[in-house]
Amino acid sequence: MSQDNLFEAHNIYKSFGATKALADVSLTIRSGEIHGLIGENGSGKSTLSTIIAGVQKSDSGQMLFKGLDYTVSDSAEAVGKGICILLQEQGTFANMSVAENIFIGSEKMFVKNGVLSVSAMMKAADKVLNEIGVQHIRGSDDCESLSFEDRKLIELARTAYFDPSVFIVDETSTALSRKGRGILYGMMKKRTEQGGAVLFISHDIDEIMEFCDRITVLRDGCFVRTLVKSEYAPSLIKQLMVGREIGEHYYRNDFTPTMEEHW
Ligand SMILES: Nc1ncnc2c1ncn2[C@@H]1O[C@H](COP(=O)(O)OP(=O)(O)O)[C@@H](O)[C@H]1O
Ligand SMILES: [Mg+2]
Structure with a gap:
């Protein structure tokens, strides 16, 4: 592995039926x-x-994390190894409390003499929510009563607590309010400053060019190319995405806030 490759995926295949x-x-x-x-x-x-984050398994291929073979059987194991994801879809369970969702798979931390200390878990949840600037959600709240965005904030609290080396953000930034995005961007920045990394997924060309140091383009399940900053151009990225040259107005640009406003 090259010295600064934190994570590598090689020859990954995954099919769903046909x-x-x-x-x-x-x-x-x-x-x-x-x-x-x-x-x-x-x-x-x-x-x-989601394969990188342990949510599902590839059919074949190899992954390396910090130069070592990386295999995980579920997302809790990935979190334990230092890889967290903010899912595109719902990433929390409705029939559980906020605290249970934050610490899912890691409840053992709060077990003393064989008994789970619910109050210690709630306290730890409130602490991490406060740390990311979220006061209106508490560890004891029922997830079912919360909005999609509030439930995304719970996933952010989970990420803040576990402080992963690799943070994967799957298309959720546009679903967040301004405040939520501020929290998200702050957490992304922290990862990179601490020598970790972010895999930032979007279909929005302007957003991705603004945020990312390199961009990998996928098309129809295949790797197309990885671009470095000096190669960034919306027309090239669009062309790589669709596999042909297309007109200027094919993509709507509906991403407004800029990085500077939040960092
Ligand atoms: N659980 C699944 N079952 C069946 N097909 C799936 C499943 N997940 C993804 N797919 C299919 O795999 C392809 C890639 O999907 P996805 O990874 O969600 O794309 P993207 O995130 O780039 O929009 C699509 O054709 C999608 O319909
Ligand atoms: Mg997707």
Whole structure:
């Protein structure tokens, strides 16, 4: 492995019946970078990111984390190894408390003499929520009563608590309010400053060019190319995404806040 490759995926394949979601996809994420992953709907972005985060398994391929073979059987194991994901879809369970969702898979931390200390777990949840600037959600709240965005904040609290080396953000930034995005961008920045990395997934070209140090393009489940900053151009990225030259107005640009406003 090259010295600054924090995470490597090699020759990843994944099919769902006749659908080839990923075919021979490789990707490297360097220490300290925000690595963008872009592609049209259905190009395989979420499949790749959830495989890295242990949510599902590849059919074949190899992954390395910090130069060592990386295999995980579920997302809690990935979190334990230092890889967290902010899922595109709902990432919390409705029939559980906020605290149970934050510490899912790691409840053992709060067990003393064989008994789970619910109050210690609630206290730890409130502490981490306060730390990320969220006061209106408490560890004892029922997730079911919370909005999609509030439930995303719970996932952010989980990430803040576990302080992963690799933080994967799958398309959720546009679902967050301004405050939520501020928290998210702050957490992304912290990862890179601490020598970790972010895999930032979006289909929004402007957002991804603004945030990312390199961008990998997927098309129809295949790796197309990884671009460095000096190669960034919306027309090239669009062309790589769709596989042909297309007109200027094909993509809507509906991403407004800029990085500077939050950092
Ligand atoms: N659980 C699943 N079952 C069946 N097909 C799936 C499943 N997950 C993804 N796919 C299919 O795999 C392809 C890639 O999907 P996905 O990774 O979600 O793309 P993206 O995130 O880039 O929009 C799509 O054709 C999608 O319909
Ligand atoms: Mg997706």
